[in-house]
Amino acid sequence: MKPHWNPLLGCPRVLKRWVSDVRSPxxxxxxxxxxxxxxxxxxxxxxxxxxxxxxxxxxxxxxxxxxxxxxxxxxxxxxxxxxxxxxxxxxxxxxxxxxxxxxxxxxxxxxxxxxxxxxxxxxxxxxxxxxxxxxxxxxxxxxxxxxxGKFDLTEVEGVRDMIDAETEFQRVSALSSLKGETRQLFHRWRTEIVKNVALLTTVIDFGEDHDIEEVNELFGRVAQNIDLLEAEIVNYLEKVRRSEILMKGIKLSLIGPPNAGKSSLLNVLSNSDSVIVSDIPGTTRDSIDIPLDVGGYKVVIGDTAGIRSFEDADTIEKEGIKRATTKSLESDIAVIILPVDLQEINSDLIKHIENLKSSTSSCSENILVALNKSDLLEDPSQHGQIIKQFSELLKLPESSFCLLSCANRDGINSLMATLIERFKIITLTTNSDPISISQRSQDILSNDVLHGFHEFRSYNGTDDVLATESLRYSVEGIGKITGEAVGIEEILGVVFSSFCIGK
Missing domain, CATH: 3.30.1360.120 (Probable tRNA modification gtpase trme; domain 1)
Structure with a gap:
């Protein structure tokens, strides 16, 4: 039996590549x-x-x-x-x-x-x-x-990201698109969806040649394939979202009581006198953001006002404390700077740390505590005991603590190494390189491709034509990202080359 024209798939459409000639400037x-x-x-x-x-x-x-x-x-x-x-x-x-x-x-x-x-x-x-x-x-x-036809839109966007890259991991992130890895991945997804559209097309156009059991098996196979593809795309989008932090910069806030050493630590990390350091409480009254390259990661470090009781602060400092608490709740990592003396820890700060641990944008894994002024401790054997005491007070694991001294820079390298490990966890780059695609591509994957999968499920088993059209919508979504379009010849080509029809 010869296949008839399927109005659902519409007129053949192919992507027209522009070819230069003498009339082109x-x-x-x-x-x-x-x-x-x-x-x-x-x-x-x-x-x-x-x-x-x-x-x-x-x-x-x-x-x-x-x-x-x-x-x-x-x-x-x-x-x-x-x-x-x-x-x-x-x-x-x-x-x-x-x-x-x-x-x-x-x-x-x-x-x-x-x-x-x-x-x-x-x-x-x-x-x-x-x-x-x-x-x-x-x-x-x-x-x-x-x-x-030298490259697709994902590679074009990779060129732009490569030019804009400021750090090593931004460069690596852009390279995945520039090398064509993103194109290959999207092409594989597109090919898989087209194959499933072709499977459904065999049922629509040649259903009378198949028994009920065969038809149900085909639909089951398509549904299983779409489930696997959806899971892969969702995981990919999550990794892209995490990798995006690399491009925009990991937001790291320094919080703590007045005179704990927040500004001193920022000056040490930036290797410059970026902020004023003073023993007068309340010197820092506003948030100061400084972008840095830390181990190849772009990090935007925010120095904030010291957190203490509103009763001891003037009007300007109160506003600074409010901004400090808000900024730390919105950050990717909060580094709490505390003096090694437990007596200097106020109840307002402890309450804010509890808020940090329970906030939706932060968790205990994204909180580090730097115990500053370790040079004041005469006996090094006290270090372990002090960390244990702070761990019990703040209800944080001992692995979240490190001892350091901004005065003689002891423990700074250990803090940097810990931060870099946390950066890898936040951006999902512990075992793989970061990836990046444009916001345009992310929106299309969510609003077109995944939406098409959702619509397919709603029609699967009730309306074969609309179920097929839903998957075709997903294919065209990927085409919007890469610059490719799908036509009737491609789908029917898969049908005839992969399946035995008219048996």
């Missing part, structure tokens, strides 16, 4: 940062790239012009006056084997402002109505690469 731009530097890179891409280079270098012999991926040193001339502009290193990439998929030329000129300006003006002068040349729009080189 050649674009150019300064690819390095503006300003005085040793080298500046000017990038040119488009159908008239080699013609532009011919006129700039005054070389007509194609054999001497420029070979693919070979570097040459060439003199560049003003095409209007013939004046020598610069002597530059040139690199040519023949399309489609280039970043944009078109002919691409890179001119590595000297980085003086005057040199860059005159070379850019010379390229601009070569514009012609029959062979347009213009300055590139933001991101246009990457856009042409996507349109010419």
């Amino acid at each position: 050649t674009i150019y731009a300064l690819s390095t940062k503006q300003g005085r530097s040793a080298i500046a890179v000017i990038r040119i891409s488009g159908p008239t790239t080699l013609d532009i280079f011919k006129r700039l270098s005054r070389i007509d012999d194609d054999k001497r012009l420029q070979r693919h991926r070979f570097a040459n040193v060439r003199k560049l001339y003003d095409p209007k006056s013939g004046v020598l502009l610069d002597e530059a290193l040139s690199l040519f990439f023949k399309g489609p084997n280039s970043y944009t998929g078109e002919d691409v030329l890179e001119l590595h000129v000297h980085g003086g402002n005057a040199v860059v300006k005159c070379v850019l003006n010379a390229i601009k002068y070569l514009h012609d109505s029959s062979a347009p040349v213009r300055y590139a729009d933001p991101g246009e080189f990457s856009r042409r690469g996507f349109q010419n």
Whole structure:
């Protein structure tokens, strides 16, 4: 039996890739940062790239012009006056084997402002109505690469994240998309969903060729496959959410009573006098955020006002205490700085620590206690006993405590190592590298792909057509992320290649 046209799947749709031709403008731009530097890179891409280079270098012999991926040193001339502009290193990439998929030329000129300006003006002068040349729009080189099939949207977003990366783990996070790992994962999900759509399509189009038992088995298999895919995508989104902390910065707040050493510890961690240190209580009255690179992690450390009784604070300090308690509740990690003297721990601080432990945004694993001023302890054998006493008082495990001295920097390295281990737990990077995708992609996975799975379950067993349409909605969701679309030919291709129909 031949398959009939299924109106549910609609008209065939394929993703049209843009192909450059002589009517497409050649674009150019300064690819390095503006300003005085040793080298500046000017990038040119488009159908008239080699013609532009011919006129700039005054070389007509194609054999001497420029070979693919070979570097040459060439003199560049003003095409209007013939004046020598610069002597530059040139690199040519023949399309489609280039970043944009078109002919691409890179001119590595000297980085003086005057040199860059005159070379850019010379390229601009070569514009012609029959062979347009213009300055590139933001991101246009990457856009042409996507349109010419060099990479998908997840890789484009990876390029942007790689440029924005400030720390080692941000770089690693962006690299997963840039290397195509995200594309491969999404392609696998897309392929699996298409296979399940094809399974359902066999029932819709060829149901009379199957008995009831076969049909039920097919539906059961699809439902099981979708359950497994959903669990994988949900876990992936959770890891992305945790890894996002790496991009925005782990929020770490320093809290404690006045004069415990919060500002001193911040100065030690930042290796600078970022905040004022004084033995006068209430010196810090507002929250101060300082971004730092701690072991490859971007961390935003917040110094806060000392927490003590409102009765002992003036109006401004009271507001500072309120902000300190709020900030610590919203942080990813709270480091409580306490002096080694138990007598200096006030009831207001103990009450706030209880709130920290029971808050939804924090837990005891995300609380560290730094017992400062260990240099005042004459007997090192007291250390274990002091930690035990504080552990019993605050009802926190002894593993959450460390002794240190901001005065002589004892214990700082141990605190840093503990913090890094906590960072790994928070961001789920203990056993694997971080991953990142754009907020756009996260929204589509949640609102399109997972929503399609939910709708499939609501129709499964009651309406085969709508159940199939729900999965098709999920496929198109992934297509929105990667830039791919699904058509009838692809689904029927899977049907005919994978299943025996018309038996």
